[in-house]
Amino acid sequence: MTTAPSPDSRHDFLVELRGEPIPGTRLIIRVVPDRLILESAGFVQYLADPPDGVPSPESLAMAVLDDLNNELVPRWVEVTVERDAPLPHRVVIEDRQPNWDNPQLMARLRRL
Template sequence: MRRERLTTRPSPDSRHDFLVELRGEPMAGTRLTVRFVPDALVLEPAGLVAYLGELTDVAEGLEALAMAVLDDLNNELVPRWVEITAERDTPFPHRVVIEDRQPNWDNPALVARLRRL
């Protein structure tokens, strides 16, 4: 059901690699950052907001949250490259970062720049 909230639109130009970054708070005190290089589709920010409201059923920790978001985005968006960061500051700083990419996609210059952001 939550995947249905992820609305997309066609990429304005699928010939070029560009980075999209969206941030939200699925639960109080939990921050989520989604960074991706689109292929044919771009994620609608409003759809991500609606989707975040549905993530309350993922309560097994930040690792499970990050994996659930990655699976959902890979299923609905099929980005060339995607990185999910889930963070909390209490009861202690905890951060999970997970990355995935399409098998034949490679853009070393872009990925190197992403590491510095």
Template sequence: MHRREFLSTAANPDARHDYLVELHGEPAPGTRLTLRYVPDRAVATPDGVAAYLGALSGTAGNSGPEALALAVLDDLNNELIPRWVEVTVERTLPVPQRVVVEDRQPSWDNPHLFIRLRRI
């Protein structure tokens, strides 16, 4: 089973509104993953994200944080098709490192939401 298949989704309870979903996990010891997204038609289920993190654990320690962040971004874009998504990968060893990647649907923008995101 490909890791992407673990990402189960549910219907967005109200796609008329923009709202932020934030999830945290640790796919490998010393590696912290933060997912932030604005859903479109689907939201990730907590059980699906937990299973996905488990599937990532085999590769998370072997690839660099850049490769991991880009792989997760690609998976989320394919399974959730969010309006906006940000993936952050942080590692503490051998030196503290943080990688942030972002993507959005071409026609989507919400400046008011982004102003609040900067404060978080």
């Protein structure tokens, strides 16, 4: 993953990126950055080389969450992994910095 400085770390804003790291598996990340943002090109590169030995959507979601937390240290992050076969399967994992909260933004996220 490649990162860049946030254009304005004084404000909370949401970034959503989607991709397919493994055929048939969709990855959606939603991040409220702190000091760093994930560059789009870095996300594309990350998708091309997914974490090794990921047998399940749960493992993939945890690996991606760990990578995002290590590289970005976001204020808030949500990782969603979806597969349709052999049956519909969806995993959602969320994490946030201690003491970070933005009730207005979180209320809007629930509607998206």
